[in-house]
Amino acid sequence: MIPLLSVSDLSVGFGRKAEANEVVRGVSFDLADGQTLAIVGESGSGKSVTALSINRLVDFGGGKITGGSIRLRRGDGGVLDLAGAAEPQLTKIRGAEIGMIFQEPMTSLNPVLSIGTQIAESFRLHRGLTGRQAIAAAKDALDRVRIPDAARRLKYTPNQLSGGMLQRVMIATALACNPRLLIADEPTTALDVTVQAQIMALLAELKRETDMSMIFITHDIGLVAGIADKVMVMQNGQAVEQGELNQILDHPRHAYTQHLLHAVPHFASGKATRSDGRREKAPDAEPALKVDGLAVRYPVRSGLFGRATGAVHAVDGVDFELMPGETLAIVGESGSGKSTTARAVLGLVRSTRGSFSASVRKAAAGQSALPIQMVFQNPYASLNPRLTIESILAEPVIASGGRVNAETRARMTTLLKRVGLPENSLERYPHEFSGGQRQRLCIARALMLNPSVVVLDEAVSALDVSVQARVLELLVDLQREFGLAYLFISHDMAVVERIAHRIAVIYAGQIVEIGDAKSVLSAPRHAYTKKLIAAVPTIERRRQRFELDTRQVPSLVRPLGFEPGPAKWDVFGSDHRVRIEG
Template identity: 50%
Template sequence: MSTAIPETAASPVLRVAGLRTSFRVGGAWKTVVDDVSFDIGARETVAVVGESGSGKSVTALSIMRLVPEANGRIEGRIELEGTDLLALPEERMRDVRGGDIGMIFQEPMTSLNPVLTVGFQVSEALRRHRGMSVADADREALRLFDLVRIPDAARRFAEFPHTFSGGMRQRVMIAIALACRPKLLIADEPTTALDVTIQAQILELIRELQREIGMSVMFITHDMGVVAEIADRVVVMFRGEKVEEAPAARLFASPEHPYTRQLLTAVPKLGSLRGHDMPRRFPNVDLRRAEGELGVIDASAPEPADEPDRRGAPILEVAGLTTRFPVAGGLFGRTVGHVHAVEDVSFTLRAGETLALVGESGCGKSTTGRSILRLVEPAAGTVRFEGQDLMTHSKAELRAVRRRLQMIFQDPYGSLNPRKTVGAALREPIVVHGIAEGAAADRRVAELLQRVGLEPDHALRFPHEFSGGQRQRICIARSLALQPSVLVADESVSALDVSIKAQVINLMMELQAEMGLAYLFISHDIAVVERISHRVAVMYLGEIVEIGPRAAVLDNPQHPYTQRLISAVPVPDPSLRRQRGGLMTDEIKSPVRPLGWAPEPSRLVEVGPEHFVRRVG
């Protein structure tokens, strides 16, 4: 596929010139986007990349005029097809938002109204901006649900956002943004919460709309594989400034700015560990540490992690775990079926071992993690942790166990109390569990913040004052506060830019080596999974369909679903950009089953040393 830049018209769709955005902090103005300029032509995709905190999202919010006027200031010029957006009255700007410009925000749960059904929120945009009737809007909304691959769309249309997984919520946001066929789509990390197969379909959907209606795209991301797959040009930002702009092929082949070169060095590449049996740390990446203006990278090959002792007793044993959620229907709201979220899942985890759980969003991997901690109650199965049967524990006993069995949740904003400083959020479990008090607890908080790449004085800030990636680091620090032996990490690095992701993965591996920590690492990022995991389990429709040593599963996948997952991983090289086969039209299977339904008999068959694949019969 050609990676040439599309020919841009004399007047581009979007022109940003001398953009400067500032916020009032402590009575003084602080500039966070400084003199940024770029154009986006018709049908062109421009990727804006950089670390969290580099100003990418603030640039997008400035274009949409969503910076609060009370403490924010936008200067420069922003033109949409020649119209100066900064000069428009607010009433006209409301028509532009969602109509001429669509935006997909980074955190779907904070963008969706929790008291309105997801179907209503999509059809509302169609009625408001395209003047459709209620019936026509609902039909079009259902079509969009099918396009973004929401299974059982007709039923889920009337459900509320909290019933959807993180990836499913992001698909709803994408449907809303695409509903009005905008001239410009601003996509702020739109595929971060999505698994690779759905990500591939969303990228193809965006391309189809570009061809069909001439839509332009501003794609904000830290995933350089996605940049290589979709971008015509790339704008690199660092500390609020544009430091490099180039066609995608040229930027990947010969980056000119030191920051761009370091950024590309930090990108995980699937297959880079082929031939290595054990996980390996990333090169030592610290783009934030000051050495001159930029950080440094030690690209020497680090030592591999130690092999966990396979002879000892497992620290966590899961057998026949099954979790189902009732589905109400009929006039009286009786239970008419169940969502079979987790079905007969079994695995073991040893001290010092990382088992990665991968699969599409909605496949049951997050529910598996929550079921192990009994944050949702399983319908059947056993969970033994450090020799104790958690299924028989009282609530008080579970609270004691959860000190040693911690979870990092997928949505960092929903995991933090917005009324508490992050210091208070970290300090509370340390004090409650008697680990430290007073000045010792404060020192522990400062130490935890530094270990995840933040500063001690960040303890005084509130969650809303951090970027999405920074909030995820805070959640990781909080999970480490109680010195657990097993950590269930649910998409713990999905919101992080590449350099911070590398640092956090290295940190997790260091802690594992120091403390013998075991990780159940839930992720859709298979390139990261290759780096951190000793074993990999692949889930599909609530079942583990393949499990085995990392090298065996990723280098020689045996189940058709595993093969499809791996083939969909984007490669961070524009010259290898794939020819796509178009959008999938087959209906996604639903995990909803009628009352009394029993799964088809199946079993895990050993196809290699400790490598098992599910076979029917």
Template identity: 65%
Template sequence: MTLLSVEDLRVGFGRTGRETEVVHGVSFDVAAGETLAIVGESGSGKSVTAMAVNRLIDYGGGRILGGRAIYDGRIDVAAATEAEMQRLRGREIGMIFQEPMTALNPVLKVGTQIGEIFRKQHGMSGRAVRQASVRALDRVRIPDAARRLDQAPHQMSGGMLQRVMIAMALAGEPRLLIADEPTTALDVTIQAQIMALLAELQRETGTGLIFITHDIGLVAGLADRVLVMQGGKAVESGPIDRVLDRPSHDYTRHLLNAVPHFRAGQAVRTDGVRDGRAPALDVRDLAVRFPVGGGFLRRTRGEVHAVDGVSFDLVPGETLGIVGESGSGKSTTARAILNLVQPSAGAIDTEGRTAVQMVFQNPNASLNPRMDVRALLAEPVIAAGQRVDDAVVGRMRALLARVDLPDDLDRFPHEFSGGQRQRLCIARALMLNPRVLVLDEAVSALDVSVQAKVLDLLVDLQREFGLAYLFVSHDMAVVERIAHRIAVLYAGRIVEMGAARAVLSDPRHPYTRKLISAVPSIERRRIDYALDTEEVPSLLRPVGFQTPAQVWRQIGPDHRVASEQTA
């Protein structure tokens, strides 16, 4: 049964009668229980198409200019009234948004926002709402679910917030679910669990799924059919096997060629040599703990051991990849090194505050939209107490040229593409001649072709300036491409570490093997994702709790694994 039939859909932005059309005559069908993947790079129109299907485009200055979108054979979404759409949204047509920080209310607790769905759509009240909310977070593998309900969005990591968004969408039990890049911020194991949840929902309720992504490998394991978009048009569509194995359009072939392929350690870099040089960064027994209050007078009743006894070093010209699921402590470790999070214990040895700089995941949030390139690049110089003289301006121009950006200091961030904005962030991080760059999911929000160019740029800059990189990522194919060594974090602790080839080709810790086995690939079609019922370990400990020291087993010259009892 056809659940949604879209015919010649056209969408535009701007004043009525003077709209700029951005989606040009797109057509597709989605049947009950079927998964349609819509793929394409940024600006292709895939997200705008999805937002038009449930008329959320109306709230962003856009409107449907033509065509039809027939839901369940009875309602033309394109012509429906707002009252009709209010009845459809959530219960009939659910949505998982790409940016959880903008989709969640920042002043309401997570439990309040999830509970609203059970109250309004399922008629629950009182204790039943909280119990249902805890189960919803448990389903998406969030540890300490009951405690998380009482947190505000800013107290959770990006990956956990994405899981909250997914839990909220699934709680509504919609007949049609639109998922817009729902796993972009998630590691492969959590990604696999989300896929399993969606598959379970489809089996139980016959839910139709529109899955929007730029990850072709993920599409291969999930979709029944695929629609490829470029420049607001559908340039190719068909069954998944036909499109992936025999693409007919040049743009589809371009996307497939740009996909980073994971090769189990066979594609690692071989140019890094640990030859006894002094470390550019030395981290010893790093611990970060967050107090948890409760009870009378909100006294501290426990501590979250977000990072617990992490040690590693980095030599000039080397890249250490840190991998692990969201909530494992990757980003907290990165931020603690720059003192953006206060360490609770341990030692971090660098050559001063300006020796380490950071490139964040989202360039849109990293760059002040009201500042031009000149002011953005001057920020770190001014913060370091230095004058912005002719020499500094000369360095600005030299770095812009080095990262392949126009030599125009008067432009603003909105005048650049996503990939260009991330290059601008890299140029800014290099303004103070750092020895170490901390890259926190620095390419995860980029399209695959842009991602490849930024990775090539990072490798070139490393060779030219002798930079050491701490590269935090959940994408194993990307880590394989750029890292010389790898550290695997699980529940706040490193459980396996060593040369990239050794760790990826011969993983010894069960969690590392789970990570690698979950990596999506174009060759793996229609994967039967299975829910993992293993309990997620809690990081909440009593005040004063001392974690036992880890016991390590040496596997090779530069490869060691922690005993499972101490993980």
């Protein structure tokens, strides 16, 4: 039987001389009805360009198909080569026969139009529906992707929905006209594991209901194991290996595929936790960071005069200690309060109550010292593109009242060497470095003031898996060398397992479970911790079926004057506590 989609020797280039600037070269694959092909590879491998070329959206980004064919079997049985199709033909196919879920819902959806208006557009364009008919169809589309209270949410704008809800809206839009082929470009990137699991469950269920084919683009091998029938691995614009799922995962032949699989942090339910750096038990040991009763609240205002009618309890009564040389990972979903906790400790948001203290190290002569520094999530956004690396490394010194002298420049050189960058990096600019190198620069900047505590807020989540592995190794080496304490904020449980000594699970602004990493991951006690761990995708869980869950996180809005009661804990072993609910 003729495949639904047959891509043969596809090449794509950019610029005026596209043939000389090809980023995809000689890619070929077939996709049958009801089949899922996963395209995996690191950033810059060409996987997204390949996907955008199928429905010719690459044309709108300065790209051009320079060779090959993309043959689509139409609904009437005819075959059309999309590579040479005219724009009027493509307009009828996009959305109707080929749906697409884009990577960033916040940038893919119009921020000023309601959700209902944007979904209804597909029905107006491809089905000829108008007015109430289109809106009614849009509501049905939201019901289809299990968005609760769909009629009310049709009136929402994108900023009023969470990341997981926005991704469901993108899926509803892509599937509005029942396309036979769905292209999902990194649909779960930056989503928490539980939300990610729900999106994967939704895609799998919708695929079963409609028998559609899917091209699933990702860098997460664990997700591939849960949804794909076939896998194609891309490197430098070429397909270096492809085959059946089990063949690729169990018997990879190409060196790059083996490298990717080796670099992926496999979640091992507490069996791969660190064995070094046990907590100091001496009674006189001073914590590097102590947080006691931390609360962060934001007023809720309403009415003509904006009177405060309540407060959002973003963080409520958080307590923990972080010892020198120790890593405490704070895990939880978006909105749970983990990043707010870290930012409150740094003074980037104002705490409502509570106290925290950090030990200050002795600084060498002529050097400044501050107890806490931070490494942010996005290395592309956290480095000033107009400054040289020397100026960037000098910033914290100058901001703390110090002077850039010979000792400061010597420390710059030492730190650059220690994070694996050449000395001549000082005269270069951020755009001259890769993502992994930029994050190394951010780490060097954080160490300029000899801190005792480094806060790492999703510091490796934006990196490819192989780069991520090397940065994690660097962090562990630096911790051992300098005795650093890390407050590690993450939603990736596999990464947490490999770097954390202790784990604090935060839910609805409160720590619900805290203790030794091995104990928490191997024997979780709180229902929320169990839910987080159950949602982690792994290569070992082939064809894992997730149950759809449309329950929402409880509201954090409390009436004025509300104060939570004192926390009560169950204790398991020497270092494992679980909050007693109610």
